Amino acid sequence: MPKNKKPRGGRAAANFEPRYGAKKTSFHERHRTAPARDGARDERSTRADAGDRRSTAGYDRRPGSRSPGHRGYRPEEAESGAPKRRWTSQERAGRDEARGIRNRAESGRREAPHHRDDRGAQRPTGPGTYRDDRPRRDDRGAGRFDDRRNDRGAQQRQGFRDNDHRDGGRPRFDDRRTERPRFDRDDRPRRDDRGAGRFDDRRDDRGGQQRQGFRDDRPRRDDRDDRGRVNDRGTSRPERSYDADRARRAFDRDRTQRSFDGERERPRASTGGAYRTERPRREERPTRSDWNAKPKDAFTPGDDVVHERLEAQAVQAVEVEGVTFADLGLGSNITETLNNLGAQTPFPIQAASIPAVLEGRDVLARGRTGSGKTIAFGAPLVERVLQSQAGKRREFGRAPRAIILAPTRELALQIDRTIQPIARSVGLFTTQIYGGVPQGRQVGALKKGVDIVIGTPGRVEDLMNQGKLDLSDCRIAVLDEADHMCELGFVEPVQRILRRTADGSQKLLFSATLDREVAALVDEFLVEPAVFEVAGEDQESSTIEHRVLVIEHRDKADILTSLVDREGKTLVFARTRAYAEMLAEQFDDAGIPAVSLHGDLNQAKRTRNLEKLTSGRVNVLVATDVAARGIHVDDIDLVVQADAPDEYKTYLHRSGRTGRAGRSGRVVTLITRQRQRRMTELLDRAEIEAPFEQARLDDDVIEEIAGRLPSAAELTA
């Protein structure tokens, strides 16, 4: 029902006093209806309006209907009250469901709709008890993150050594695009899986699996590819003329700008050559005469091999020994701050990307979150902003010079906690721009003037559109978790934001699983990017132990409780918010303090719950994939996947929450028999070796994983 059809005002209001879904009434509305009521009742009713209208509506006209302790107790309701107090179908459903749950025993007595009841109806069914009206867990204790910076720095750096991602050694980028003149750009058709693993001489076979997996995971892309190929041959060009035009315009502008952008001093042929492939690629592709008609210099040689050169650009840890941050070109204030953050000497990804960023180049880098990646882009970003402002006064209300985008609010917060001290050490200001909190403070900061914005796409775009955030002077844009930011739903806001940054702005794309998914952005926004990754970040050198438990679905709830009933910090991943919430309550009911983290919680609670795990006030956090990427909590020694992920990348990111800082970590994934095949394929794609074990509730495996029994290895040792 459209809102404006709601009965309102005058007689209508008098007859329908408990209005459907009308939770709030304005002062004016209430007083417009006043004449239709009798005085005394009106006064009460108005007071009631200020509270929960629905819970009192319709009851107040009969004396004695609100006797204490019997809220909603109304024996006469059936005769006189019912016609006026209609329930929405949702309420009715909730009531019926609730009655069912209570075996109808109490249905006569408790008729008032409890709001929680209808939630119960929607909750996922699962083993284990689940009571809706039970008082919620205690959420007292506001969490603050602030003072952990120093620790974090150190841990981040150490974490560098562990293996966030499996695909570390493999170039995933498709170079196909490079054969196409940039003017003829359609982002989509370029992506093609073929050859994804081809350059991986170590595992040809793997490559094959990977490619397949790539398709399986993303049918959407396949569609595009298929369509794209058709388009490439010019048969259905008009189909996407709109997109193509838009992209082309943006591109052309960008391109022109950059070609003559002396200030950026982009290395062209010379450095580009360093990233050039020696062997011709794409032999499986037919020649496109229409493309060849384009001028050769429409695209640079460096472009066509960025992706392929990934592996060759892998930075070896040895190569950076003895190098200091100062050597890389960072100023003394920044260097000192990095030291205070626990970063004495650069790690490979930093050693590689810092000079490139300082040169003004666009950069693509793979490096796990919390591995020094934040510093890898953050420190040179601060340095560059500083240089670009050298000699200038920092004006009140100046527009930001750099923006960093992250996929979740928690990650944006975390990035700011690392970058803010670096920025402040040279007198620059950062601010967080993300949703779920009032705009006031953020806008206030922008008004005063901020140099570096760190945020999530939604609020950034919101403020942009409100005219409160001006990115036109933004010379550097960073995408953290760039591949994720290129997924459906994210990529469009991100593109719109990037388009509003200064012409020719420098782009930095970072992720632990950087793959061809970023091609759309790379094609539009990056110019001769330098591509880096860290050698040796593979699963063989990982400190993470992976296991898969094949279980009966009916045992799942109890097995989960059993797994989580342990000493160390445990992070449980669930696929949906509702299930995450349910599991947290289930654990709590079982006497294991647990909190949840997902998008149904308000931001205060999200922040607080995460902090509870960080601080150790609870040991169990049940989260959706909101926590899969970037979230850095020390000492998580067990990751439980209550639901198996659908994508290998998700598996890698989730499991990367443990095994940090060289510590050991365990990842256990619960699946049912039917899922074994899919799981095998996923693990293949991720190049993870994990034994599958049948497990029942009281099996030793579970005790062992939870750490209540020594493992076989520990026994023999």
Added chain:
DNA sequence: AAAAAAT
């Protein structure tokens, strides 16, 4: 399915 704006 989740995330990312608020209403």
